[in-house]
Amino acid sequence: MSRALVLSGADLAIVDLHRDEAAERAREIAEEFREIHPSHMVPKITAHYADVSSKTDVDDSLREILNKHDRITNLVSCAGFCENCDAVDLPPERIKRMLGVNLEGTYYVATGVARYLMGQNAPGNMVFIGSISGSIVNVPQPQAMYNASKAAIRHLAASLAVEWASKGIRVNCLSPGYMITEIAMKAKILIDNPGLKKEWETKIPQRRMGPPEELMGAVVFLSSDASRYITGEEIKVDGGYTVC
Ligand SMILES: NC(=O)c1ccc[n+]([C@@H]2O[C@H](COP(=O)([O-])OP(=O)(O)OC[C@H]3O[C@@H](n4cnc5c(N)ncnc54)[C@H](O)[C@@H]3O)[C@@H](O)[C@H]2O)c1
Numbered sequence: 001m002s003r004a005l006v007l008s009g010a011d012l013a014i015v016d017l018h019r020d021e022a023a024e025r026a027r028e029i030a031e032e033f034r035e036i037h038p039s040h041m042v043p044k045i046t047a048h049y050a051d052v053s054s055k056t057d058v059d060d061s062l063r064e065i066l067n068k069h070d071r072i073t074n075l076v077s078c079a080g081f082c083e084n085c086d087a088v089d090l091p092p093e094r095i096k097r098m099l100g101v102n103l104e105g106t107y108y109v110a111t112g113v114a115r116y117l118m119g120q121n122a123p124g125n126m127v128f129i130g131s132i133s134g135s136i137v138n139v140p141q142p143q144a145m146y147n148a149s150k151a152a153i154r155h156l157a158a159s160l161a162v163e164w165a166s167k168g169i170r171v172n173c174l175s176p177g178y179m180i181t182e183i184a185m186k187a188k189i190l191i192d193n194p195g196l197k198k199e200w201e202t203k204i205p206q207r208r209m210g211p212p213e214e215l216m217g218a219v220v221f222l223s224s225d226a227s228r229y230i231t232g233e234e235i236k237v238d239g240g241y242t243v244c
Pocket residue numbers: 015016017018050051052053078079080081082101105129130131132175176177178179180181183184
């Protein structure tokens with residue numbers, strides 16, 4: 001999604017728990033832009049640290065971003081994780097961590113950016129990364145708390161869209177289906193269950209998991225004026241999984 005925004009001409013600030021990895025990704029994205037558009041100036045791409053579950057970290061990272069960039073116009077809130085665990089066994093500290101990152105994290109970055117935009121009297125645009133798990137229950141893996149956190153993200157986007165519409169701030173939710181990311185392929189659940197990927201794919205009408213590149217179009221669409229009259233909506237990118 002970061003690549004998609006930069007290739008569309010946007011400057012970018014990546015905020016992540018792992019600043020070095022974010023910085024490495026920033027370098028790769030700049031390099032890709034240079035190869036594709038050799039005669040264009042490379043957009044400004046910076047990397048920043050925050051544990052998004054901490055309001056202090058988020059506010060510090062926004063200050064740092066504004067020291068390096070002229071302004072903030074858009075937000076994509078993506079940090080999140082899933083944990084497969086029987087509901088009766090999930091310890092309270094893991095529940096707090098999951099809601100802290102997946103839900104509170106999005107709340108802190110969204111309200112932090114909204115506060116800034118309102119202070120500038122400027123319009124803005126936000127995309128929250130939800131999941132189809134916010135609408136359906138994935139099987140067979142147990143992940144009740146993750147599903148609940150993603151359902152909350154969808155409704156948070158709708159609620160903030162209504163609250164901030166008069167300020168010119170749009171908020172939408174982009175919900176991926178089963179994506180075949182590097183980390184997803186190393187997930188314990190797939191290593192422990194070698195037939196699981198096939199099982200998921202038989203339930204997807206397109207019969208395949210999606211590469212992350214297939215989120216590029218939707219994130220650019222929702223982040224741009226092409227979707228100017230869309231707010232509070234959810235777009236699912238899932239190969240048709242949730243329609244059957
Ligand atoms: N992979 C999928 O199939 C899939 C499907 C639906 C939704 N999603 C959602 O997409 C988002 C990204 O998932 P992914 O599969 O790319 O996972 P990932 O683990 O590859 O990426 C998550 C990123 O968030 C960062 N992060 C984690 N906790 C953080 C914190 N507390 N503060 C700041 N950064 C933090 C990680 O360092 C990492 O860079 C998540 O919100 C996930 O729920 C993924």
